[in-house]
Amino acid sequence: MSDASPSTLPPVTWMDGLAEFLANEHGVEAILLHPEQRKVSLATLGTVDTAALTDRLNEVLRELDAQWSAHGEPNGTLPPGRSFSLQVRHLPDDAVLIEKPSCPTAPRFWKWREFSWPEPDELEDHSREEWQALAWQAGICGVALVAGWTLEHTGVPRAFWIACYFVSILAGGWDAAKDASGKVLKGQLDIHFLMLAVAVGAMAIGAWHEGALLLFLFSLSGALEHYALHRTHREINALTKAAPKMARVVLPDGKTEDRPVASLQPGEVLQVRPDELFAVDGSVQEGETAADESNLTGESVPVGKQKGAQVYSGTLNLWGVVKVKVERRAEQSSLQKIIALIQHAQHLRAPSERFTDKFGTRYTWLVMGITATMFFIWWLGMGKPPFQNIGEEKSAFYRAMTLLVVMSPCALALSIPSAILAAIAWGARHGILFRGGAAIEKLAEVNVVAMDKTGTLTEGELRVTNVESFPPGRETEVARLAFTLDGQSNHPISRAITTHGKSLGLEPYPVTEFQRLTGAGLRGRVNGEICYVGRRELMEQGDFAQWLDKIPDTPLGYSEVWVLSPQGVGRILLQDTIRQGSKGVLERLHAEGVRTIMLTGDRRAAAEQVAKDIGLDEVRAGLKPEDKVAAIKAMTDAGEKVAMVGDGVNDAPSLAAAYVSVAMGARGSDAALEQSDVVLMQDRIEKLLTARELSLKARRVIKQNLVISLGAIALASLASILGWLPLTLGVLAHEGSTVVVCLNSLRLLLGREK
16 A cells, blocks of 8 residues: 555554454455545445444544544554454555455455445534533532532431442543543553542542542543534534535536536536535636635635636635536545645644653553552551551552542643644634644744745736747737647746737647646647747757847846747746735744745846845745755755745645745645645735744643643642642642643634734
8 A cells, every 4th residue: 555645545543443343343344445535335244234333333433533633643453463364455546445354256245335434514513412421421420529528518327428429430430431441451551540540549548529529620621622622623624514515517408407516527517606605616617706715715805707717616606697617526626625634634743742642651651650659658668557547647548549640641641732733723714724733833943934936925916018029020929829838737927828818819729749847838749840938948949049149138027938939939028916915924034033035936137126125035046846945955954944835836846845835825736735734725925924823822832731731740749749739639730730721722712813
């Protein structure tokens, strides 16, 4: 499976979890995964309870999804001895087949059953049900605790208040017991085991109310944790719910029929009426309207749509009836790309999360060791009674239980992932997508921002101002040749030339042998002759070089495109507009000590004019894609942490080379989006500042959480060792810090964009 694309195949941990499900399910012989279609097919043999099987499969998928969201990736792995017995094969269309060993004839008797992956709203419902169930358990625990304490202090027979405490402990520890039971059998000890151990120990020495209080606060913090997770699910899934499910297809006879969006094919024509969502990415073939693209880009201003204009899945048709030609399948649409980025982001760990995971596992064993050691020191070394409290003298076991509570890493385990998830959710709601926790942490560390010019610092919507021919008189032919070749490309310059050609009513020539010359231009055979469109460097090829001395310099502030054919040479001049917010963004970055640099393929005169107008620190012009990569690597080797901001196909290599890569616009090129750590969904450079501010804020919250959790552990542990801290206060200190950490992380969801 090493040759599979990482963007389409599920991570290995997904396959581990589903393979474990397969190994444990009698009657299920194989699992076929279709990640892009979010489908799972099961091969069964014999009689199978389909309803029960569906419930078990959905539960597995939900659990894996919940583990990803809470901890970065699932912990589920194949049980010992089973991993080698299952076969995993990579099939066409990015499908993955996991099957049990069988004889060659067995598959003939299999019955395949297809199941849909749980939808985001189902997962959101599940997370809501989960936190509400935990809240009920915590409520029952708390009510029973209060009842037990009241009865204990009103002279009621002991059995009554013990029964109340027992109900409290049972309700508060129910979820922890379910979670810990499976792990203990595998030799894994976690925070749930520690809390249950303390509660059982408290009951053993007669400290019923303290054990019940511990589990009440523990279950309450668990409910708050899952509530925070549900809030992030809700924020993130708001975008996924915008994806339409049905579309109205125009048939050849002019009639229409409704079809599932997933079945639409490129080339089909859809009818979209006012107040309906565009089902897929496409282009307007007939009619005129405006689209509300705010759910995709966050920009509230309607965007006019005339014939030939691009429309995007999930955006809203405001007033006109239009016919739209399908250009991409539903799973390849702009909205689905963004949804995939969000879902992927939830499952990628930040560096600090990976550290605390490793630290936390060892720390749990360290806590057990220190607690056991201190028990014997208090008992044998200091002469404390081993188990029985005598008056005000607390037993060694009581002290050990207190120490175990205050040293448990509950708040520490939540300190980072809770903040990362909240930051991802806030960013998604405000048009900023982070590809995981690492991107959030790294953006705050950047000290150099490298930017492309066209489409990043400028609007990217170039317009043709002049067409020149050498010798003169062939200007229309030059424009038509450029229109012909640039019609095959989606670069901003190509779009401008194509728009200009359409405005003149030009018809493109037939093209053969079309080729994109990376970083240089386009090549094709037109009317039997090889023609070129692209950069000035093309003029240095062969006989074309003779024209350079005869051609005047390009006016300052303009971009140029050369058209080369056996009949002569032409030049097209284009002008771009500087983005309104570019200057303010650079001023803010300078104030924060961040150096700014432009890396562009445009000629130096045009690049330096833009840099002068907006205040860039440095300009490097005339660069090919490999030159941009070399520039970023040189800065990286010098110890700089570089963020690259771009939007085009030619930016993809330099985005991949940067410490942090930032793609401009949800409508940017696929290559740029695939290589980006951060996507600014609006075509506004100001969003870079918002993303950086969120990154800095998230890092501050993480540091605060670590100080709170580690500080509470250190202070409470010292007080416990010195005998100053009773179990009740230890429980309050431990669970209180956990609640504070959760609430502190939730602050990130409440922030406002500046």
